[in-house]
Amino acid sequence: MTAREVVELIKKNGGVPFNERSYRDTFKVGNPDSTVKGIATTVMATFGMLKRAHAAGLNMVISHEDTFWNDRDDVRDLIENPLYKLKTEYIRKNDMIVWRDHDHMHAMKPDFTVVGSLRSVGVQGGENATMGPHVYTIPETSLGEFAAQVKRLTGSRAFRCVGDPKARVSRILLGPGYATPRITAEIDVVIGGEQQEADGGFDNIEYVMDATSLGMAKGVIMLGHVISEQPGMEDYANWMRTFLHDIPIQFVPAEEPYW
Amino acid sequence: MQISRRRFALMTGSAGVAPFAAGAEPLTAEAVIRRIQAELGGDWPSTGPDGFKAGAPSTVVNGIATTAIATLDVLKQAAKANANLVLTYEPTYYGRADGQGQAASAAGRGPAGPGADDVVISGKREFIENHGLVVFRLRDHWQARKESDMVTGLAGALGWSKHRVKSDNGLYEIPPATAEATVALIRGKLKLRGGLRAVGDRKAMVRRILLHPGVMTPATMWQRYSTVDLIVAGEVREWENTHYAADIFVAGEKRTLVTVGRVVSEEPGMRVCAEWLKTLVKEVPAMWIGAGDPYWRPSS
Numbered sequence: 238m239t240a241r242e243v244v245e246l247i248k249k250n251g252g253v254p255f256n257e258r259s260y261r262d263t264f265k266v267g268n269p270d271s272t273v274k275g276i277a278t279t280v281m282a283t284f285g286m287l288k289r290a291h292a293a294g295l296n297m298v299i300s301h302e303d304t305f306w307n308d309r310d311d312v313r314d315l316i317e318n319p320l321y322k323l324k325t326e327y328i329r330k331n332d333m334i335v336w337r338d339h340d341h342m343h344a345m346k347p348d349f350t351v352v353g354s355l356r357s358v359g360v361q362g363g364e365n366a367t368m369g370p371h372v373y374t375i376p377e378t379s380l381g382e383f384a385a386q387v388k389r390l391t392g393s394r395a396f397r398c399v400g401d402p403k404a405r406v407s408r409i410l411l412g413p414g415y416a417t418p419r420i421t422a423e424i425d426v427v428i429g430g431e432q433q434e435a436d437g438g439f440d441n442i443e444y445v446m447d448a449t450s451l452g453m454a455k456g457v458i459m460l461g462h463v464i465s466e467q468p469g470m471e472d473y474a475n476w477m478r479t480f481l482h483d484i485p486i487q488f489v490p491a492e493e494p495y496w
Numbered sequence: 497m498q499i500s501r502r503r504f505a506l507m508t509g510s511a512g513v514a515p516f517a518a519g520a521e522p523l524t525a526e527a528v529i530r531r532i533q534a535e536l537g538g539d540w541p542s543t544g545p546d547g548f549k550a551g552a553p554s555t556v557v558n559g560i561a562t563t564a565i566a567t568l569d570v571l572k573q574a575a576k577a578n579a580n581l582v583l584t585y586e587p588t589y590y591g592r593a594d595g596q597g598q599a600a601s602a603a604g605r606g607p608a609g610p611g612a613d614d615v616v617i618s619g620k621r622e623f624i625e626n627h628g629l630v631v632f633r634l635r636d637h638w639q640a641r642k643e644s645d646m647v648t649g650l651a652g653a654l655g656w657s658k659h660r661v662k663s664d665n666g667l668y669e670i671p672p673a674t675a676e677a678t679v680a681l682i683r684g685k686l687k688l689r690g691g692l693r694a695v696g697d698r699k700a701m702v703r704r705i706l707l708h709p710g711v712m713t714p715a716t717m718w719q720r721y722s723t724v725d726l727i728v729a730g731e732v733r734e735w736e737n738t739h740y741a742a743d744i745f746v747a748g749e750k751r752t753l754v755t756v757g758r759v760v761s762e763e764p765g766m767r768v769c770a771e772w773l774k775t776l777v778k779e780v781p782a783m784w785i786g787a788g789d790p791y792w793r794p795s796s
Binding site: 402 | 565567572587590591609610614615691693694695698714722731733736737739743747757791795
């Protein structure tokens with residue numbers, strides 16, 4: 238089976254229309270007509286992840302995020318870049334193929350990135366979650382205790398938290414990756430992967446600092462992009478095994494990049 | 497008003513340096529801003545980020561505070577110090593729209609965010625009104641100054657001013673130290689908590705450093721990272737620059753990317769702004785107020 242045929246199977250089994258005009262959900266590097274020996278699902282086709290996939294005999298990589306350090310995987314300014322050359326040569330030399338599933342994955346029901354992220358932080362009830370907003374209620378605890386639990390469960394080193402650690406919280410809204418939701422009066426804590434600190438569409442960080450200054454119980458937890466969306470790629474591998482039986486399929490994590 | 501100005505001067509230990517000439521026109525926020533605009537030059541379009549964000553421009557100014565971000569805590573400190581004109585580098589009202597007009601949409605991924613009647617927004621507005629504060633955003637025109645105060649300010653805060661490489665504003669050559677030791681120094685000098693994060697080779701020796709306060713784009717990262725041992729940036733996107741640094745580490749290059757947080761990286765430059773204002777507006781005191789590292793992480 239070729240990589241192109243694998244992608245057709247994914248489109249057929251996704252349960253939602255596939256947007257053929259998405260600039261994200263495309264082949265990024267490698268020959269789509271190469272024979273697939275094994276499939277690795279991952280949140281990001283990092284150089285380290287590609288090496289681990291190759292070592293495991295998996296030559297097709299399905300990555301939720303980009304390969305070349307920008308959302309569009311626009312490589313026009315990278316043609317002479319030594320790291321770009323090294324990475325692409327490694328992929329081609331080993332007959333690997335990278336395909337991205339991002340927009341399609343977030344449109345699927347459930348959205349595995351949200352399901353996996355909720356599970357990884359220990360919030361119950363998100364088995365059928367989608368990217369649409371849904372408030373989850375946890376037993377009331379302090380922001381500090383909740384943050385410690387989330388950090389322990391996820392192993393995140395990217396971890397950052399804003400707000401008063403003593404604030405009593407129970408209403409949680411989660412959006413993994415760069416989709417950190419906007420906080421409102423009805424929500425105590427937003428959890429995301431990462432978000433712009435200031436001067437964006439809505440600045441959660443400053444809002445939570447000011448709410449804290451006014452004595453309100455509010456918090457932001459940022460897990461890191463990889464940490465927040467990674468768990469869902471294991472769900473994605475499990476899902477692929479329901480319709481693809483003859484090819485090995487493995488979840489190969491990207492590394493948490495921070496010290 | 498004259499008494500409060502004098503009291504402020506006494507409180508801040510600057511009595512006598514800012515005499516208020518009898519019979520002179522009271523100094524309004526508008527007049528201060530006009531002086532700043534004339535000195536910095538350039539166009540000041542009403543559609544740009546720089547401009548009045550809260551308070552009446554006709555307010556008589558008792559003192560000026562500069563800050564990287566006008567959080568409520570910063571405004572409380574300003575009010576307490578009788579500095580009723582606040583110059584902020586980042587927005588006051590939680591986003592690029594900065595309380596004027598509609599905030600950018602959330603692109604269908606969650607709530608639209610707080611409305612105009614939101615209790616935090618109204619709480620902040622009330623505090624500003626009750627204390628007669630005026631908030632003006634000064635970003636583009638301060639950043640554009642040829643002196644590159646945002647960069648030199650950060651270098652000063654890190655104790656690296658004398659290590660500047662003359663030909664390049666952002667480039668510094670420090671006495672060799674490991675990346676680990678350099679990161680520890682950065683943490684201490686900038687009083688960082690959870691906002692400090694590093695990627696790359698912690699054992700590598702660091703000599704050449706690029707300072708990049710604020711946001712660093714992928715294009716800058718791609719061009720500059722392999723020319724230095726370590727980059728200190730405000731913020732980057734993880735899926736872009738952070739993983740470029742992670743990939744280069746896997747490829748064997750001995751470099752480190754350190755992000756300290758957008759606001760923390762911009763604070764020293766706004767401290768320089770306060771010093772600059774003292775030379776430009778001598779009638780009233782000017783001071784810098786730090787917002788500090790907003791982030792923390794649990795110890796366990």
